[in-house]
Amino acid sequence: RxxxxxxxxxxxxxxxxxxxxxxxxxSMKREAFKTDYGDFLPVDIWPGLINPPLRFETAxxxxxxxxxxxxxxVIQQAIHRVEGKHNFYLASSxxxxxxxxxxxxxxxxxxxxxxxGPLQPQPQEQFGxxxxxxAAAAIVPDHAVVYDRSLARRVQRKIDWFLIPIMWFxxxxxxxxxxxxxxxxxxxxxxDLQLRVVVDPSTTPPIxxxxxLSWATSMFYFGMLxxxxxxxxxxxxxxxxxxxxxxVILWGLICMLTAAVNNWQGLFAQRFFLxxxxxxxPTGFMCIVSGYYTQEEQALRQSWWFSSTGAWTIIxxxxxxxxxxxxxxxxxxxxxxxxLAGALTVGFGCVCFWIPNSAVDAWFLTEExxxxxxxxxxxxxxxxxxxxxxxxxxxEALLDIKIWLVFFMMAAxxxxxxxxxxxxxxxxxxxxxxxxxxxxxxxxxxxxxxxxVLLTGYFSSRVRNINLILLILCCLPxxxxxxxxxxxxxxxxxxxxxxxxxxxxxxxxVVFLIINIGMANVAGATKKSFTAxxxxxxxxxxxxxxxxxxxxQTLDRxxxxxWLGLIICYCIxxxxxxxxxxxxxxxxxxxxxxxxxxxxxxxxxxRDLTDKENPYFRYVL
Numbered sequence: 001r002x003x004x005x006x007x008x009x010x011x012x013x014x015x016x017x018x019x020x021x022x023x024x025x026x027s028m029k030r031e032a033f034k035t036d037y038g039d040f041l042p043v044d045i046w047p048g049l050i051n052p053p054l055r056f057e058t059a060x061x062x063x064x065x066x067x068x069x070x071x072x073x074v075i076q077q078a079i080h081r082v083e084g085k086h087n088f089y090l091a092s093s094x095x096x097x098x099x100x101x102x103x104x105x106x107x108x109x110x111x112x113x114x115x116x117g118p119l120q121p122q123p124q125e126q127f128g129x130x131x132x133x134x135a136a137a138a139i140v141p142d143h144a145v146v147y148d149r150s151l152a153r154r155v156q157r158k159i160d161w162f163l164i165p166i167m168w169f170x171x172x173x174x175x176x177x178x179x180x181x182x183x184x185x186x187x188x189x190x191x192d193l194q195l196r197v198v199v200d201p202s203t204t205p206p207i208x209x210x211x212x213l214s215w216a217t218s219m220f221y222f223g224m225l226x227x228x229x230x231x232x233x234x235x236x237x238x239x240x241x242x243x244x245x246x247x248v249i250l251w252g253l254i255c256m257l258t259a260a261v262n263n264w265q266g267l268f269a270q271r272f273f274l275x276x277x278x279x280x281x282p283t284g285f286m287c288i289v290s291g292y293y294t295q296e297e298q299a300l301r302q303s304w305w306f307s308s309t310g311a312w313t314i315i316x317x318x319x320x321x322x323x324x325x326x327x328x329x330x331x332x333x334x335x336x337x338x339x340l341a342g343a344l345t346v347g348f349g350c351v352c353f354w355i356p357n358s359a360v361d362a363w364f365l366t367e368e369x370x371x372x373x374x375x376x377x378x379x380x381x382x383x384x385x386x387x388x389x390x391x392x393x394x395x396e397a398l399l400d401i402k403i404w405l406v407f408f409m410m411a412a413x414x415x416x417x418x419x420x421x422x423x424x425x426x427x428x429x430x431x432x433x434x435x436x437x438x439x440x441x442x443x444x445x446x447x448x449x450x451x452x453v454l455l456t457g458y459f460s461s462r463v464r465n466i467n468l469i470l471l472i473l474c475c476l477p478x479x480x481x482x483x484x485x486x487x488x489x490x491x492x493x494x495x496x497x498x499x500x501x502x503x504x505x506x507x508x509x510v511v512f513l514i515i516n517i518g519m520a521n522v523a524g525a526t527k528k529s530f531t532a533x534x535x536x537x538x539x540x541x542x543x544x545x546x547x548x549x550x551x552x553q554t555l556d557r558x559x560x561x562x563w564l565g566l567i568i569c570y571c572i573x574x575x576x577x578x579x580x581x582x583x584x585x586x587x588x589x590x591x592x593x594x595x596x597x598x599x600x601x602x603x604x605x606x607r608d609l610t611d612k613e614n615p616y617f618r619y620v621l
Contacts, residue, residue: 152376155369159292162364164304166351167285170248172308173345174281176316177255177274178220180341182420183320184334185213186435192332193264212264214547217418219268221540223275228540231280232533233389235287236525241355244284248349251277256342259335275540282539283532290519290528292359294377295620296461299516303457306512310453310505313446317439324436393526393610400612402619403531405580406518410538411545412569412576413514416478416507418546419562420445427550427559428501432492441498448505456509460516465621468581471513475570475577477506482570486563504566510573511539520620521584524610542569584619591615 181189190196195213198206235243254274261267289301319340323333331339356362359373397403419427428438456470484500515535522531549562594615601616611617 148372151369152372155365155372155376156297158365158369159359159362159373160301162362163288163292163355164301166355167288167305168308168311170281170348170352171285171305172312172315173341173348174278175309176312177251177278177341177345179313179316180320180334180337181217183317183439184337186429186438187324187333187337189332189334192334193261193267195264195267210550214550216264216267216271217547218544219271220275220278221418221543223272224279224540225275225537226272227276227279228283228533228536231277232283232287232529235280235284236529237389239357240284240288241353241357244280244352244355245349247277247280248352249346250349252342252345252347252349254342255345256339258338258342259331279536282536283529286515286519286532286535287528288355291377292373295520295618298520299460299467300457302516302519303453303460303512306508306515307450307453307457310446310448310450310508313449314443317442317446321436321439324439388525388608390524390526390608393524394530396524396610396612397522397527397530397534400522402521402580402583403518403534405576405583406514406531407534407538409573409576409580410511410514410518410535411541412572413507413510414539414542415546415549415569416504416542416566417511418543419550419566420504420507420546428498431490431494431497441501444502445505448502449508452506452509453512456513457516460513467513467517468577468621471510471517471577472574474506474509474513475574477503478510479567479570481506482563482566486558486560490558510570517580517620522611523614523617525608527610581621584621588619588621591618 185195190210190213195210195216197209197212231247251274254270254277258267258270258274261270285305286302289298289305293301320337323336323340326333326336329336354363356364359365359370359377362370362373365373428441429435433441452474456474459470460467481500481502481504484503485497488494488496488500490497518531518535519528522528545565549565550559551561596616609617611619
């Protein structure tokens with residue numbers, strides 16, 4: 001009983017604070033209105049021009065006093081709220097406070113009580129059903145809510161400390177899982193699974209083809225292509241944590257089953273299904289970041305989790321170097337690598353169970369902190385989360401030129417990764433280095449990716465509209481590195497091709513900036529999901545094309561198709577980046593010329609509008 005009384009007192013005090021805030025906001029807006037229009041408005045049109053605003057108060061209800069009857073529809077709504085089907089603010093019938101507004105259906109009204117007066121129904125503004133709105137509409141009103149900046153910083157830190165380590169570790173596993181194929185081929189996988197085929201035994205040494213290895217690398221991305229859209233929309237439609245948990249555990253099990261594969265056909269099948277389930281991770285993380293952070297904050301946060309590609313190049317390389325020391329046991333060394341990666345992934349899947357659906361129901365935040373977490377996103381107009389799939393948003397995304405520009409930029413930029421992740425150690429070994437040395441030489445490349453992804457993320461969050469400029473600058477070292485590898489001499493332990501191989505690690509910040517630009521410049525839950533999936537469809541296309549550019553028959557000419565193809569791709573990225581910059585700048589100038597209404601902008605923030613539907617949305621360059 002004492003606990004319940006304390007809880008009721010807490011709710012009562014919270015309601016009083018909210019009503020005081022509403023009264024102050026009402027008074028300020030009345031004064032502003034009178035200043036602007038009061039001299040021209042007849043008093044009989046609006047008596048409130050000279051009357052003070054009504055002050056709503058909470059009222060303690062004793063057990064002997066008559067309490068207004070509560071309709072059956074209100075009770076049903078309370079039951080729905082308890083079951084988690086709808087979000088309503090509902091006052092208790094006999095125990096304490098009167099009253100907090102709650103979200104209503106078209107057939108109901110909100111009950112509020114004026115000081116000294118009876119309960120009065122206040123019609124709620126309707127904008128479709130609650131399921132069509134953003135989830136944020138359940139806990140914040142249509143107008144902006146004033147909040148303490150120190151509290152907002154605390155909320156931001158709590159979100160960072162919960163989400164970023166999970167996403168950093170998870171995406172690191174995605175990259176490690178793909179990249180270990182490159183090390184596994186050095187540990188005997190090519191011979192064990194017949195991935196290298198002799199095409200001309202008459203020469204000394206015989207000419208061999210690694211085309212099967214190229215297709216094993218590409219098959220992973222065919223699986224990703226198949227899984228991206230269905231799993232991304234599954235993630236939008238249902239609870240994020242529960243969906244991620246189940247699929248990530250399945251991913252870990254499939255990864256461990258690689259150790260049971262005994263021929264190249266089995267490896268092809270395993271790689272396809274591995275790519276299918278892994279496709280949910282990058283798109284899921286991109287949508288999570290866009291649902292918790294403002295446009296200004298997204299660049300730095302996207303860089304934090306994406307930097308794991310570089311860090312796990314180093315961590316994975318160190319683990320693989322350790323496995324290379326194994327000389328006994330009943331399994332091959334490459335089988336141990338996959339068993340470890342799968343076990344780590346299963347553990348990560350269990351952690352995913354605790355990822356909340358959105359900031360609206362983030363269990364690691366208090367009720368007050370959740371409101372602030374949502375309210376912070378109002379200015380950017382990107383929304384939080386809506387679980388209804390909307391055909392009109394899909395149609396708009398398909399016809400949006402900026403999404404297509406981002407798509408082709410991503411496809412061109414990620415051809416490098418297709419070659420490096422699957423063939424990196426094998427390429428380095430052709431420079432005259434041993435198997436173990438080839439693994440260690442991946443460390444500088446990983447360091448470049450890690451450091452410069454974080455640096456570009458930092459500068460993007462500190463300097464406005466610098467994303468596309470940084471992207472173009474980061475393309476230049478990649479082009480230079482490809483030229484250095486192609487045109488230098490490949491004598492034993494040659495330094496120039498190794499230096500060139502290291503600086504192509506700048507592809508990491510290029511790809512990160514494309515992801516950030518793509519996700520920061522769309523609004524609407526369905527459109528964001530579509531864009532995230534489109535970016536990683538392009539990612540798959542680049543990764544499929546990259547390995548096919550490696551022809552072992554052209555080794556004596558330093559793989560000319562590969563390096564020339566990559567140089568052309570990055571020139572295309574630069575051209576597309578310039579086009580996207582001009583397009584977005586033009587759109588922002590058009591919107592800046594439109595009339596500005598602060599109250600209307602606040603109302604539009606959480607109606608799950610797309611960037612094209614919302615005139616107050618501004619694009620990030």
